Amino acid sequence: xxxxxxxxxxxxxxxxxxxxxxxxxxxxxxxxxxxxxxxxxxxxxxxxxxxxxxxxxxxxxxxxxxxxxxxxxxxxxxxxxxxxxxxxxxxxxxxxxxxxxxxxxxxxxxxxxxxxxxxxxxxxxxxxxxxx
Amino acid sequence: xxxxxxxxxxxxxxxxxxxxxxxxxxxxxxxxxxxxxxxxxxxxxxxxxxxxxxxxxxxxxxxxxxxxxxxxxxxxxxxxxxxxxxxxxxxxxxxxxxxxxxxxxxxxxxxxxxxxxxxxxxxxxxxxxxxxxxxxx
Numbered sequence: 638x639x640x641x642x643x644x645x646x647x648x649x650x651x652x653x654x655x656x657x658x659x660x661x662x663x664x665x666x667x668x669x670x671x672x673x674x675x676x677x678x679x680x681x682x683x684x685x686x687x688x689x690x691x692x693x694x695x696x697x698x699x700x701x702x703x704x705x706x707x708x709x710x711x712x713x714x715x716x717x718x719x720x721x722x723x724x725x726x727x728x729x730x731x732x733x734x735x736x737x738x739x740x741x742x743x744x745x746x747x748x749x750x751x752x753x754x755x756x757x758x759x760x761x762x763x764x765x766x767x768x769x
Numbered sequence: 770x771x772x773x774x775x776x777x778x779x780x781x782x783x784x785x786x787x788x789x790x791x792x793x794x795x796x797x798x799x800x801x802x803x804x805x806x807x808x809x810x811x812x813x814x815x816x817x818x819x820x821x822x823x824x825x826x827x828x829x830x831x832x833x834x835x836x837x838x839x840x841x842x843x844x845x846x847x848x849x850x851x852x853x854x855x856x857x858x859x860x861x862x863x864x865x866x867x868x869x870x871x872x873x874x875x876x877x878x879x880x881x882x883x884x885x886x887x888x889x890x891x892x893x894x895x896x897x898x899x900x901x902x903x904x905x906x
Contacts, residue, residue, distance in 0.1 A: 666801040666827075666829070669828050693867050695829075695830045695865045695866065696865070712864075715862075717859035718862040718864055719864045720858040721830065721855040722856045722857075724895060725850075725853070729853050729881060729882070730831075731830065731883065748863060750855060756858075
C-alpha cells in the first residue's frame with residue numbers, strides 16, 4: 638500500500654490535461670471539469686504515479702483502469718465504506734476513468750463505483766467479502 | 770499569554786461566508802466546491818440551507834440525509850432515473866459523497882449529480898422522483 642510521506646509538501650498539478658502526472662496533488666472534480674467540461678466525457682489514457690487525488694468524488698472505474706500499490710483512503714476498517722453500487726446501467730454524477738494507471742497513489746475522500754466484477758475485486762483489497 | 774492567530778486569507782474568508790449562508794436563490798452552485806468549503810470550516814455536511822431556483826452542478830453524488838426535501842426539482846437528464854442512484858455497500862459510512870441534511874431544494878435543477886442514501890430513499894426515488902418527502906438518515 639502506498640505510503641506517501643506525511644511531510645510531503647502539497648504540489649498542485651499545473652497542467653490538468655497532461656497524460657502523465659507524478660508526485661502531484663489533484664482535485665478529481667477539477668480534473669474532470671478541465672478535461673471534459675461539466676457533464677461530458679471520460680478521462681482516458683492517463684498515468685498517475687505517487688499522486689494524491691482528492692474528492693469529494695465518486696470514481697467510476699471502467700475498463701483498463703489499474704491500481705498498483707495504492708492507498709484507497711480511510712476505509713474505517715471496512716473497504717465496503719468506500720464502495721457504492723450504481724443502480725442503473727449508467728452512472729451520472731461520477732468521474733469516469735478508462736485505460737488509466739494509478740501507481741503508488743493516495744485517494745482522499747474518494748469513493749468508487751463501477752461494474753460489479755470490478756467492485757468485487759476492490760472489496761477483496763482488505764479481505765472483505767462482497768455484500769450481496 | 771496567548772498566541773496570535775493568523776488572519777484569514779480573502780479566499781478563506783469568502784469560503785466561510787459561503788458556509789454561513791442559509792439561503793441561495795437563482796444561483797449556480799458547484800456542489801463539490803460547496804462541500805470543500807464546508808470541510809474547510811470544520812463541517813462535514815451541508816446543512817440547514819434552502820436553495821430556490823438554483824442550478825446544482827456536479828460531478829458529485831449527494832448523500833441525502835435526514836430532513837432534506839426536494840420540491841418541484843429536475844433531478845437530472847436521463848431516461849432512466851436509476852442512472853442517478855447509488856446504493857451504499859456499507860450501512861456505516863460512505864466516502865466521496867457530499868452529505869446534505871436539513872436542506873430544502875425548491876425548483877432546482879441538478880446537473881451531473883447522483884444521489885445515495887437509505888434503501889427507502891433510493892426505492893422511493895427509483896419508483897418516481899419523490900417530492901415533498903423527508904429523507905430518513
